[in-house]
Amino acid sequence: MRPSYTLSDRTVGLLFIAPFVTAALFFMIYPVAEAIRMAFYSYNPLRPELSTFVGLANFEYIFRDPLFWDSFWQATVWTFLSIVFQTVFGVGIAMLLHQALAGMAIFRGLLLFPYIVPTVVIALIWRWIFNPEIGVVNHALQGAGLINEPIYWLSTPSMAMASTIMLNVWKYMPFVVICVLARLQTVPLELYDAAKVDGAGIVRRFLDVTLPQLKEVLIVVIVFRTIWTFNKFEEIYLLTKGGPGTSTFNLAVYSFEQSIANLRLGVGAATGVVMMVMLSLGSIIYLRVSGFGEDERAS
Amino acid sequence: MDVKLERINKNFGAVQVLKDIDLVFPSRKFVTLLGPSGCGKTTLLRMIAGLEPVTAGAIRFGDRVINELAPRDRNIAMVFQSYALYPQMTVRRNLGYGLRVRKTPQAEMDAAVERVAGILEISHLLDRKPGQLSGGQRQRVALGRAMVRQPDIFLMDEPLSNLDAKLRVTMRAELRRFHLDLGATTIYVTHDQLEAMTMSDMIAVMHGGIVQQFGSPGDVYSRPANLFVAGFIGSPPMNFVTGAVAASNGQAAFKSPDFTLELANGSAGGAQAREVVLGVRPQDLTLVQNPETAPVRGRVWVVELLGSEKLVEVMLGDRRRLTVQVRAETPVSVDDEVGVGFDPQRIHLFDAKSGIALRS
Numbered sequence: 001m002r003p004s005y006t007l008s009d010r011t012v013g014l015l016f017i018a019p020f021v022t023a024a025l026f027f028m029i030y031p032v033a034e035a036i037r038m039a040f041y042s043y044n045p046l047r048p049e050l051s052t053f054v055g056l057a058n059f060e061y062i063f064r065d066p067l068f069w070d071s072f073w074q075a076t077v078w079t080f081l082s083i084v085f086q087t088v089f090g091v092g093i094a095m096l097l098h099q100a101l102a103g104m105a106i107f108r109g110l111l112l113f114p115y116i117v118p119t120v121v122i123a124l125i126w127r128w129i130f131n132p133e134i135g136v137v138n139h140a141l142q143g144a145g146l147i148n149e150p151i152y153w154l155s156t157p158s159m160a161m162a163s164t165i166m167l168n169v170w171k172y173m174p175f176v177v178i179c180v181l182a183r184l185q186t187v188p189l190e191l192y193d194a195a196k197v198d199g200a201g202i203v204r205r206f207l208d209v210t211l212p213q214l215k216e217v218l219i220v221v222i223v224f225r226t227i228w229t230f231n232k233f234e235e236i237y238l239l240t241k242g243g244p245g246t247s248t249f250n251l252a253v254y255s256f257e258q259s260i261a262n263l264r265l266g267v268g269a270a271t272g273v274v275m276m277v278m279l280s281l282g283s284i285i286y287l288r289v290s291g292f293g294e295d296e297r298a299s
Numbered sequence: 300m301d302v303k304l305e306r307i308n309k310n311f312g313a314v315q316v317l318k319d320i321d322l323v324f325p326s327r328k329f330v331t332l333l334g335p336s337g338c339g340k341t342t343l344l345r346m347i348a349g350l351e352p353v354t355a356g357a358i359r360f361g362d363r364v365i366n367e368l369a370p371r372d373r374n375i376a377m378v379f380q381s382y383a384l385y386p387q388m389t390v391r392r393n394l395g396y397g398l399r400v401r402k403t404p405q406a407e408m409d410a411a412v413e414r415v416a417g418i419l420e421i422s423h424l425l426d427r428k429p430g431q432l433s434g435g436q437r438q439r440v441a442l443g444r445a446m447v448r449q450p451d452i453f454l455m456d457e458p459l460s461n462l463d464a465k466l467r468v469t470m471r472a473e474l475r476r477f478h479l480d481l482g483a484t485t486i487y488v489t490h491d492q493l494e495a496m497t498m499s500d501m502i503a504v505m506h507g508g509i510v511q512q513f514g515s516p517g518d519v520y521s522r523p524a525n526l527f528v529a530g531f532i533g534s535p536p537m538n539f540v541t542g543a544v545a546a547s548n549g550q551a552a553f554k555s556p557d558f559t560l561e562l563a564n565g566s567a568g569g570a571q572a573r574e575v576v577l578g579v580r581p582q583d584l585t586l587v588q589n590p591e592t593a594p595v596r597g598r599v600w601v602v603e604l605l606g607s608e609k610l611v612e613v614m615l616g617d618r619r620r621l622t623v624q625v626r627a628e629t630p631v632s633v634d635d636e637v638g639v640g641f642d643p644q645r646i647h648l649f650d651a652k653s654g655i656a657l658r659s
Contacts (some may be wrong), residue, residue: 077487128416144473161634188381188383190379190380191383191385193350193377193379194379194384196349196395197350197371197375197376197397198400199370199371199397199398199400200369200371200396208388208396209385212387213386274349
């Protein structure tokens, strides 16, 4: 007979997950549920007593708003280009860092730098770097004779978009590099030897050995980076405030503007709900199409 | 095509892993590099494959020095310990990969893949991926990938070590058969002396980056060149007894603290009064019925049954033991007083200092 104060395994298990479940309820489930609820209400934080249920009116509003669609397309462009460059450069740099050379550990450590510095600091630094009059980029380009006139990095629409993409690529490429590097270190070296003996040159070895081994990690990295980039707010807001005009608005900035500047919290919440649905559907379709986890299911 | 190694040296940084290796792998022969782990055998194989640069010396295929040739230009094929199959490709694509990379016409490639798959009896697996195969099947695919290009030289790096014991025995015979059928020079690396003995035409026993002995399996077994080879080859391992050779009653004899043994004429090879090590295989010792007359006496310390044989460990003196292999039905039990009989023709003497075999 066990002493009565002994808890059953089931109770102990529940106790162990209780802190997480509690935190998740307060900080994840509740805010999401509240945002979904708010999307169906007209809500002005200054006049909370006037809050009313409006059905789909908030959604009708945003789908009729040209700025919503501009933000959507700009978000798509910014996400797509950021992900492409992050992935390509990330894989390239990971392969360089994978070389067994003396002192490589230092470079691997330095890699984390953009990732640790707070976004606010980075955005401020980049605003100085991009400053058309005294910024180092223009200074360098002019010094090298590549341009005669200063480039207005943050104050012309296309250059502002390019600048935000550059910032995003610079800051989050280390994430791609770390994931890819970790995977590269587990690729069996005998596969490369076998490919060499079979007659594969360096390009074929990359295509037939390295890339297939990286496939799964790249699928995951791309899904995560896409979700995080599409939802990203602070980099754009801190660097360009969505400007010049609304040329670097994405949906997160749009939602923020509606909620905070226009005090239409319902519209902002509706935008958030639309983003959530789009990203969920997009991720599911992408994982299906890319065949993620196929091997596990097959065996 | 024969492969010649001339004074091959290999350093990894300051560590010298291969020292002045001189070997000739005769054309169409099955030669095994045998040695404990860390002896440099795999490094040597990888140098022949072109996967590892040569520090000094020359590797010749036929008369041609190929030190600087890339692996793809050596017309070799290699089977790896882990099989190294491309996981995302089907068996068919794995088999044909070397041909596809060399831009072989599709029809020719298909024919070659089908032919090899037929020989190895893996035709029904062609559309599967390596992840869906058993260890033995993967092994065959790896072998097939090597065979498909009809290379001059086969290099095999412990290809059987990931298989279970039973399959290993079957594959041993098959590998030997394929070698005879294909007629390519085969260089095989293993640490398993049984594989080396059963499959090879020649064995190079390696230790500490040096070839200790190069000869036929019979040679390395019955005429070991030194103490290392004597101890490494043969199972259970050879018994060693330290002592000295001295003349006794006008005849050379081996004297140790436990026993004195008269030697056959000339077998001491002029080792008079020198420190020597006597080596004798457990199979070459007998248990003598009446211990009083035997030159060597002791007490049975432990008996191990192997099936058809048993191993009897006989305690001689101060913790010195001899292993004797006898038929399983021999009546012997622990703590029996027994005599051990030697066949003077079947003992080996080694110089105690250098370890080199003493021969007349």
